[in-house]
Amino acid sequence: MEKSEVFEKGFELIGNSKIVFLATNDEKGYPIIKGMLNMENDGLKRIWFGTNASSKKVSRIERDQRACVYCVDEENFRGLTLVGDIGILKDPESKRRLWREGFERYYPLGAEDPDYCVLEFTAKKATMYHGLEELTLEL
Amino acid sequence: MEKSEVFEKGFELIGNSKIVFLATNDEKGYPIIKGMLNMENDGLKRIWFGTNASSKKVSRIERDQRACVYCVDEENFRGLTLVGDIGILKDPESKRRLWREGFERYYPLGAEDPDYCVLEFTAKKATMYHGLEELTLEL
Numbered sequence: 001m002e003k004s005e006v007f008e009k010g011f012e013l014i015g016n017s018k019i020v021f022l023a024t025n026d027e028k029g030y031p032i033i034k035g036m037l038n039m040e041n042d043g044l045k046r047i048w049f050g051t052n053a054s055s056k057k058v059s060r061i062e063r064d065q066r067a068c069v070y071c072v073d074e075e076n077f078r079g080l081t082l083v084g085d086i087g088i089l090k091d092p093e094s095k096r097r098l099w100r101e102g103f104e105r106y107y108p109l110g111a112e113d114p115d116y117c118v119l120e121f122t123a124k125k126a127t128m129y130h131g132l133e134e135l136t137l138e139l
Numbered sequence: 140m141e142k143s144e145v146f147e148k149g150f151e152l153i154g155n156s157k158i159v160f161l162a163t164n165d166e167k168g169y170p171i172i173k174g175m176l177n178m179e180n181d182g183l184k185r186i187w188f189g190t191n192a193s194s195k196k197v198s199r200i201e202r203d204q205r206a207c208v209y210c211v212d213e214e215n216f217r218g219l220t221l222v223g224d225i226g227i228l229k230d231p232e233s234k235r236r237l238w239r240e241g242f243e244r245y246y247p248l249g250a251e252d253p254d255y256c257v258l259e260f261t262a263k264k265a266t267m268y269h270g271l272e273e274l275t276l277e278l
Contacts, residue, residue, distance in 0.1 A: 019213055023162040023170035026222070031162035031170035033209035034268070035218045070172035074158055079174045083165070106271070129173070132245070 001135040006128040010044050010080045017071040022049070022121070024057060024086065025064045032060065038071070039098055044082060044126050045139055050098045052106070053090070053117040061086055061119065069121055077131045082123040084139075089118040140274040145267040149183050149219045156210040161188070161260070163196060163225065164203040171199065177210070178237055183221060183265050184278055189237045191245070192229070192256040200225055200258065208260055216270045221262040223278075228257040 014020070020038045023031045034057060041047040047069055051057060061067070067086040072079045089095070092111070098118045099111040107113035127136040153159070159177045162170045173196060180186040186208055190196060200206070206225040211218045228234070231250070237257045238250040246252035266275040 019211065021160050021172055021209060021211075023172050023207065025164075025168070025170060028205070029164070029168065030205045030222050031164060031172075031207045032222060033160055033162050033170075033172060033207050033220055035209070035211045035213075064168075066167070066169045068162065068170045068172050070160060070174070072158065072160075072174045074174075081172055083169050083171060 001128065001130060001133045003135070003137060005130070006126055006135055006137050007044065009078060009130070010126055010128055013071050013073050013078060013080050014038065014041050014044070014047070016073065020047070021070040022057075023068040023070070024060045025066060026060055027063060031068075032057075039100065044080075045123055047082070047121045047123075048098055049119040049121070050100070050103065051117060051119055053088075053115050058088060058117065061088055067121055069123070079129040081127045081129070082121070083125050084121060084123040086119055086121045089120055094118045094120075140267065140269060140272045142274070142276060144269070145265055145274055145276050146183065148217060148269070149265055149267055152210050152212050152217060152219050153177065153180050153183070153186070155212065159186070160209040161196075162207040162209070163199045164205060165199055166202060170207075171196075178239065183219075184262055186221070186260045186262075187233075187237055188258040188260070189239070189242065190256060190258055192227075192254050197227060197256065200227055206260055208262070218268040220266045220268070221260070222264050223260060223262040225258055225260045228259050233257045233259075
């Protein structure tokens with residue numbers, strides 16, 4: 001596998017994923033996976049999610065910023081694992097930028113809703129799996 | 140959500156998932172997700188996978204047994220997160236039981252191949268997500 005495949009196919013894979021999988025650590029150090037709506041990304045380096053500030057996931061992230069994002073293309077036997085750190089953004093600009101039509105269902109007060117926040121994941125390394133091959137790159 | 144939904148729909152969800160997602164911890168405590176072929180399970184309590192004994196995932200599990208298995212039904216907005224411990228089985232009986240046609244491609248020596256091993260995941264708790272609802276049960 002070439003380095004370019006990690007970037008090009010990885011980028012394509014994120015772009016085509018409606019849902020990606022986010023793992024964070026609970027208070028006992030157990031990894032916890034949850035499916036997340038794939039909202040916005042900057043290449044493989046940064047991924048943003050909108051979520052509930054009151055959720056258990058946000059409490060986990062307040063305690064421990066280590067995280068992983070995974071997406072998969074089952075048909076083509078490709079998977080992408082991104083490992084890095086995740087932070088919580090509550091500034092109005094980030095919240096407005098990630099706001100999507102229909103979110104009123106979840107956050108009745110709109111983009112300013114105090115229960116709405118943004119997660120910013122920053123990848124430190126990327127591993128692309130393709131069939132039996134895999135390649136890890138530092139980002 | 141009723142308790143029975145966690146068991147019934149959770150069982151259905153695992154049964155319908157060709158791929159499930161397994162998270163383990165790396166040496167720095169970062170969670171690492173990987174898609175795994177869903178091979179065999181005993182309700183929500185136990186899930187078995189066949190994998191390469193020489194893989195990084197097996198090294199991670201030798202160091203740290205804390206793990207999570209996730210599966211998702213995107214169409215029906217359902218997700219199931221199982222949290223528990225994972226172990227490595229190398230006994231001939233377990234390896235033969237999990238052996239599948241076509242595995243020769245990965246393990247040329249067959250079920251006895253020293254690079255083939257079985258992972259046994261034992262869940263301690265299950266969380267079912269359905270739309271905006273969620274319910275966690277101790278198992």
